[in-house]
Amino acid sequence: MSEPILQVENLVTGFDTDAGRVVAVDGVSFTVPKGKTLGIVGESGCGKSVTAFSITRLLPQPHGKILGGSIRFENRDLVTLSPEDMRKVRGNDISMIFQEPMTALNPVQTIGKQLCEAVLLHEPGIEPREALSRSLDMLNKVRIPAAEQRLNEYPHQLSGGMRQRVMIAMALINTPKLLIADEPTTALDVTVQAQILELIRDMQQDLGMSVILITHDLGVIAEVCDEVIVMYAGRIVERGPVSEIFAKPLHPYTQGLIQCLPKLDHPPKTPLPVIPGMVPSLADMPKGCRFAPRCPNKHSDDVLSQRQPWKECGSGHGVEACACFAQQLSAS
Amino acid sequence: MSLLSVQNLKMHFPVRGGVFYTTKATCKAVDGVSFELQPGETLGLVGESGCGKSTVAKSVVRLLKPTAGSIQFNGHDISTKSQGQLRELRRELQMVFQDPAESLNPRHTIGQILEEPFIIQKMGARAERSEWAAELLKRVGLPADGVHKYPFEFSGGQRQRIGIARALALKPKLIVCDEPVSALDVSVQAQVLNLLLELQRDFGLAYLFIAHDLSVVQHMSDRVAVMYLGKIVEMAPAAELYKNPRHAYTKALLDAIPIADPTKRRERQLLRGDVPSPINPPAGCAFGHRMKHPKWEESTKMDLRLKEVSPGHWVQACPCCT
Ligand SMILES: Nc1ncnc2c1ncn2[C@@H]1O[C@H](COP(=O)(O)OP(=O)(O)OP(=O)(O)O)[C@@H](O)[C@H]1O
Ligand SMILES: Nc1ncnc2c1ncn2[C@@H]1O[C@H](COP(=O)(O)OP(=O)(O)OP(=O)(O)O)[C@@H](O)[C@H]1O
Ligand code: SF4
Ligand code: SF4
Ligand SMILES: [Mg+2]
Ligand SMILES: [Mg+2]
Numbered sequence: 001m002s003e004p005i006l007q008v009e010n011l012v013t014g015f016d017t018d019a020g021r022v023v024a025v026d027g028v029s030f031t032v033p034k035g036k037t038l039g040i041v042g043e044s045g046c047g048k049s050v051t052a053f054s055i056t057r058l059l060p061q062p063h064g065k066i067l068g069g070s071i072r073f074e075n076r077d078l079v080t081l082s083p084e085d086m087r088k089v090r091g092n093d094i095s096m097i098f099q100e101p102m103t104a105l106n107p108v109q110t111i112g113k114q115l116c117e118a119v120l121l122h123e124p125g126i127e128p129r130e131a132l133s134r135s136l137d138m139l140n141k142v143r144i145p146a147a148e149q150r151l152n153e154y155p156h157q158l159s160g161g162m163r164q165r166v167m168i169a170m171a172l173i174n175t176p177k178l179l180i181a182d183e184p185t186t187a188l189d190v191t192v193q194a195q196i197l198e199l200i201r202d203m204q205q206d207l208g209m210s211v212i213l214i215t216h217d218l219g220v221i222a223e224v225c226d227e228v229i230v231m232y233a234g235r236i237v238e239r240g241p242v243s244e245i246f247a248k249p250l251h252p253y254t255q256g257l258i259q260c261l262p263k264l265d266h267p268p269k270t271p272l273p274v275i276p277g278m279v280p281s282l283a284d285m286p287k288g289c290r291f292a293p294r295c296p297n298k299h300s301d302d303v304l305s306q307r308q309p310w311k312e313c314g315s316g317h318g319v320e321a322c323a324c325f326a327q328q329l330s331a332s
Numbered sequence: 333m334s335l336l337s338v339q340n341l342k343m344h345f346p347v348r349g350g351v352f353y354t355t356k357a358t359c360k361a362v363d364g365v366s367f368e369l370q371p372g373e374t375l376g377l378v379g380e381s382g383c384g385k386s387t388v389a390k391s392v393v394r395l396l397k398p399t400a401g402s403i404q405f406n407g408h409d410i411s412t413k414s415q416g417q418l419r420e421l422r423r424e425l426q427m428v429f430q431d432p433a434e435s436l437n438p439r440h441t442i443g444q445i446l447e448e449p450f451i452i453q454k455m456g457a458r459a460e461r462s463e464w465a466a467e468l469l470k471r472v473g474l475p476a477d478g479v480h481k482y483p484f485e486f487s488g489g490q491r492q493r494i495g496i497a498r499a500l501a502l503k504p505k506l507i508v509c510d511e512p513v514s515a516l517d518v519s520v521q522a523q524v525l526n527l528l529l530e531l532q533r534d535f536g537l538a539y540l541f542i543a544h545d546l547s548v549v550q551h552m553s554d555r556v557a558v559m560y561l562g563k564i565v566e567m568a569p570a571a572e573l574y575k576n577p578r579h580a581y582t583k584a585l586l587d588a589i590p591i592a593d594p595t596k597r598r599e600r601q602l603l604r605g606d607v608p609s610p611i612n613p614p615a616g617c618a619f620g621h622r623m624k625h626p627k628w629e630e631s632t633k634m635d636l637r638l639k640e641v642s643p644g645h646w647v648q649a650c651p652c653c654t
Contacts (some may be wrong), residue, residue: 017485044489044520060484099488099515102433145382146609149347149357157345160430160511161381183488186514187430189544190588191603192381198602216489216517217545219590223597242594260518261592262547268570269529269551272522281475 004031005178005210006055011069013047013054016062022282023067024050026234027307032178035204037211039221039242041257042231043279048214049099051231052180055212056096057086073178091121095171099182099214101163105155111166112151115139115173122174138169143195160187168196172203180212185220197224218261222246227316230254233279233290240317250319250329252295289322299324333407335506335538336369336392341401343387347611360610361387363562364401371505372536376549376570378585379559384610385542386430388559389508392540393427394418406505423453426499430510430542432491436483442469442494443479449501468497473523489515496524500531508540513548525552546589550574555644558582561618562610566653567638568645578647578654581619617650627652 013025025047032038040048053059054066057078071078073094078086090096098104106114115135119126132151139147142165155163164187171179179200185193201224203209215221221228221242228245230238230253238251249255256275266272277294280286289295289303303322311321311329321329343362362384369375377385390396392403394410403411405425410418429435436445446465450456456464466476472493483491492515499507509528513521525548531537543549549556550570557567558579566579577583584603605622608614614621616632625631631650639649647654 015485017481019480042517044493044515044517045487049487100431100433102431143607145607146611149609149611152348157347159382159386163431165381183515187511187544188381189379189585190546190590191584193544193590194588194600194602216515216521217590218518218592222592222594223590246592246594257518258592260522262518262522262545262551264547264550264574266551268553271526271529272551274522274526275519278473278475281477283477 002033002035005034005073006032006212007070007072008051008055009070009072011051011054011071012067013050013059013064014067015060015064019283023285024234024282025054026285027069028231028234028236029069030229030236030239032210032212033226034210035208036226037204037213037224039225039228040212040214040231041216041218041221041228043233043253044216045279046231047234048231049182052096052182052212052214055180056090056094057081057083058090058096087121091118092174093176094178094180095174095176097164097167097171097179097181097184099186101160101167101187102155104167105163107155110152110154111139111158115151115166115170118170118173134173135169138173139166141172141199142166142169143192144169161189161192164188165192165196172199175203175207176209178210178212180214182214183216184213185215185217193220200224218246218257230257233285234282235290235320237291238319241315244315244317248317250313250317250321251291252297253291289320292322297325297328334368334404335371335373335406336540337402337404338368338388338392339366339402339404341365341388341391341403342399343384343391343396344399357611360562360613362391362398363610363613365559365562365564366401367557367564367567369506369538369540371538372532373555374532374539374541374553376553376556377540377542377559378544378546378549378556380561380581380585380607381544382610383559384562385559386510389427389510389540389542392508393425395427419452423449423502424505425508426502426504426506427508428495428499428510428512430514432483432488432495435495436491438483440482441479442481442483442486445483445494446479446498446501449498453502455502464501468501469494471500471527472497473520489517489520492516493520493524496528500527503531503535504537506538506540508542510542511544512541514544521548528552546574546586558585561608561613563618563636563648564638565617565619566647568647572642572645576642576645578641578645579619580623580625580653617648620650625652 011028014023116131119131225242229236232253238254286304288306289308292303308322311326312318345359347357347359391398443465447461450461553570556570556573557564560581566582608618620628636648638646
């Protein structure tokens with residue numbers, strides 16, 4: 001395996017709210033190998049975006065805090081980097097595509113100005129004309145129609161998918177070493193989505209870019225990821241090569257997800273399968289296995305009170321498993 | 333009588349450009365769209381990013397005043413009504429927005445956001461309203477203690493569900509859903525879709541349902557309309573459209589659906605050609621122009637209004653696509 005570009009160790013991130021401190025990411029560890037794509041999937045609200053904001057140190061202030069762990073990127077720990085150095089890392093090495101474009105784009109600045117600023121942050125001495133021509137080039141690459149005209153427009157004049165592509169352009173314009181893409185194609189139809197994924201793949205091949213791809217679209221995961229981690233309620237519950245995760249999902253949550261995929265032969269307008277039950281509220285999370293209340297596997301009651309061990313199952317495939325479940329796994 | 337009847341809807345935006353910001357052009361975001369929707373029916377609306385879906389949606393709920401065309405809702409022509417006259421109709425006509433950040437007031441708690449429709453319609457006492465708000469949250473799979481929190485304290489998918497809960501509050505007759513489930517994992521998505529179907533069955537709600545996930549659209553819709561560059565190019569009962577797509581763009585769209593199986597990775601035929609712009613749209617069929625379709629020249633001399641090729645299946649009347 002190639003050397004890692006990013007190593008996240010035991011990351012804990014929380015928020016101080018009116019109702020006290022809530023922990024949204026609770027001891028998450030993973031590595032991203034250089035030039036590869038790591039997919040992150042998981043229940044809505046499980047901590048995917050908070051993990052991404054922790055790596056880029058863009059947590060909402062003053063409520064959001066990294067409470068523990070380390071994030072190693074090229075031999076530096078991003079957690080302890082000064083805000084100034086961190087800004088440089090974001091301008092040059094790590095880019096992020098945000099889940100909600102409207103929260104990331106400046107509503108009162110033209111698209112052209114915002115793209116040029118991103119270029120300037122990376123190369124302060126650059127000629128304005130050169131910055132503008134790079135911006136135009138990038139807008140064309142993300143397939144924005146009438147790109148030249150769009151440089152003069154404001155975010156509200158663009159469609160949802162165009163805003164998303166402007167953000168993708170902003171993230172890619174400085175050819176980052178690591179791209180963190182949080183739901184990058186939710187507003188794109190499948191034909192444009194395929195083109196954007198190809199653009200990212202091309203940049204990966206040409207420049208050795210590494211990618212963390214957060215998405216609910218298991219079709220996209222299947223097409224572009226090398227490895228996948230599955231998160232549930234702030235923790236990683238399963239990790240493995242993409243082929244293993246789809247062919248042999250182990251954790252009951254992962255199995256549930258794959259069973260819930262809408263199938264084209266499902267009778268229309270009839271109820272779709274769901275994973276019964278609900279995620280516990282952040283305010284009263286069990287210490288132990290957080291999926292236990294919804295888990296169909298045989299398990300003892302004390303799984304709720306203690307964190308359950310991690311079990312490696314070969315070829316890089318691992319899963320959080322209580323004793324009962326680990327036994328079943330070894331037996332099969 | 334149709335619940336919603338949209339005839340020849342046009343929405344054109346003025347655009348400025350050029351060195352001195354003077355040259356005026358027109359962005360023909362929606363350029364002659366017609367469709368009907370019956371009570372209790374779902375019409376899916378799909379199409380390339382930027383083709384005008386959200387603009388149709390915002391015109392139907394009159395967040396935009398159409399440039400031309402008529403929109404009849406429940407027997408009222410709403411394309412010309414003033415905002416005051418529209419308030420009455422708002423109760424029956426709701427929208428779920430594509431970008432929740434656009435529609436949830438960041439300074440209001442979720443409780444306030446969900447109670448607001450009841451307050452505007454002067455419904456219920458205070459205690460009753462907060463009970464309803466908590467109930468709505470539970471229906472979209474969120475803990476009831478969420479009513480005390482602010483939008484920023486939620487994840488993207490949680491915010492999307494709050495938008496849905498608000499649209500459901502008054503049990504309207506029509507909900508325009510613009511990408512309602514794009515930020516949800518498949519299990520929560522299924523839960524929300526099941527809820528929408530259940531309400532449709534129980535209360536006869538109709539949906540105009542915009543989504544990029546074509547399997548979701550197929551599951552939810554009775555009929556599906558496919559848009560390309562401001563126009564509907566094909567419209568048919570859902571099963572028929574997926575089985576017998578006729579327009580070249582519909583075929584390209586169905587071919588590009590990603591498959592959730594890593595062993596079936598394929599070299600895809602990516603859609604090429606320069607993406608056309610609504611600012612200077614080409615003559616004739618825009619998709620044919622882009623693909624350098626052999627029949628494109630013919631399309632410039634033709635009446636491209638939709639033609640019925642089999643019962644309920646309408647498609648642009650260019651020779652190759654029909
Ligand atoms: N500013 C905040 N204050 C308090 N809690 C927050 C804040 N931001 C996020 N959270 C909570 O942290 C948890 C994780 O949120 P996150 O945005 O990472 O979810 P996600 O996995 O990205 O979900 P989605 O798929 O819906 O986008 C959620 O339960 C959310 O309510
Ligand atoms: N307020 C506005 N001012 C100027 N142009 C606009 C405005 N709103 C939309 N447009 C333009 O109208 C066209 C259609 O946009 P619309 O948002 O309807 O597309 P869409 O089909 O919803 O796309 P997506 O799938 O990306 O959300 C785009 O070219 C867009 O730039
Ligand atoms: S650790 Fe045990 S109880 Fe928890 S999800 Fe796995 S099998 Fe179920
Ligand atoms: S056959 Fe006509 S309508 Fe169909 S894509 Fe070609 S030009 Fe367009
Ligand atoms: Mg998120
Ligand atoms: Mg839209």
